[in-house]
Amino acid sequence: MSDRPDLDLRRLQTQALVDLTRIRHAVERSVEQWLAEAELSPVTPAQANALLVLFDARRPLRQAQLARALSLSEVTVGRFVRALEEGGWVERDRDPDDSRANRISPTRKAREALPRFIAVSNRVLDTAFEGMSDEAVVRACRCIAAMRANSTRMPTRPSAHPMRRCGSCSSAISASARRCSSCMAACATARGSGAMPHRLPTTRPDRVRSGAPA
Numbered sequence: 001m002s003d004r005p006d007l008d009l010r011r012l013q014t015q016a017l018v019d020l021t022r023i024r025h026a027v028e029r030s031v032e033q034w035l036a037e038a039e040l041s042p043v044t045p046a047q048a049n050a051l052l053v054l055f056d057a058r059r060p061l062r063q064a065q066l067a068r069a070l071s072l073s074e075v076t077v078g079r080f081v082r083a084l085e086e087g088g089w090v091e092r093d094r095d096p097d098d099s100r101a102n103r104i105s106p107t108r109k110a111r112e113a114l115p116r117f118i119a120v121s122n123r124v125l126d127t128a129f130e131g132m133s134d135e136a137v138v139r140a141c142r143c144i145a146a147m148r149a150n151s152t153r154m155p156t157r158p159s160a161h162p163m164r165r166c167g168s169c170s171s172a173i174s175a176s177a178r179r180c181s182s183c184m185a186a187c188a189t190a191r192g193s194g195a196m197p198h199r200l201p202t203t204r205p206d207r208v209r210s211g212a213p214a
Contacts, residue, residue: 020144023128027045027124027128028045030124030127031045031048031120031124032044032045034120034123034124035048035120038116038117038119038120039116040113040116040117040120042087043084043087043089044083046080047080047083047084047089048117048120049070050066050070050077050080050081050084051084051089051090051106051110051117052117052121053066053069053070054066054090054104054105054106054110055106055110055111055114055117057069059105060093060103060104060105061103061104061105062095062098062101062102062103062104063077063078063081063101063102063104064101066081066104081104088107088109089106089107089109089110090104090105090106090107090110091104091105091107092104092105093105
């Protein structure tokens with residue numbers, strides 16, 4: 001029996017994972033630009049997501065609850081909260097049920113800006129799912145949800161020998177390389193045409209801006 005179908009399927013699976021990463025990069029770049037256009041800077045895409053979770057909850061949340069909703073560590077969410085608090089977007093008060101914990105809630109400034117955050121969110125969704133039927137959107141979301149559930153079985157602890165990352169797109173590369181083969185090819189093509197490619201932003205959730213404009 002030929003193994004060709006299996007190879008073709010593997011290529012499709014590989015391309016799907018690559019495409020998900022590219023979609024994430026594209027969405028983050030677009031959201032950052034659209035937040036700036038809506039005069040919501042210096043809120044980052046990740047910080048805006050935290051704000052929308054707080055709005056959706058319709059009640060103050062503890063930092064641990066917010067971290068679970070975002071599927072991030074409490075340390076990372078703590079950085080988001082500090083930056084948002086410095087910018088006047090959230091406030092913290094003592095939890096009446098636990099004096100050791102604080103509750104986080106949007107400020108009046110954030111509530112007044114909610115329509116602009118929703119407009120940016122709708123713009124992202126309309127662009128990402130343009131041309132897709134309702135049924136196609138449901139199928140895509142179910143497939144992605146299944147992949148996310150499968151990803152919970154992947155290792156989460158950092159390796160004793162951390163992988164080197166491409167300086168442009170953060171893809172895994174060999175210890176002796178500076179960029180992945182795709183980015184090197186793109187750079188070579190750009191040099192030939194006289195234009196260098198746009199450098200992709202860092203997408204690690206713990207790389208957040210401070211609450212003050214740069």
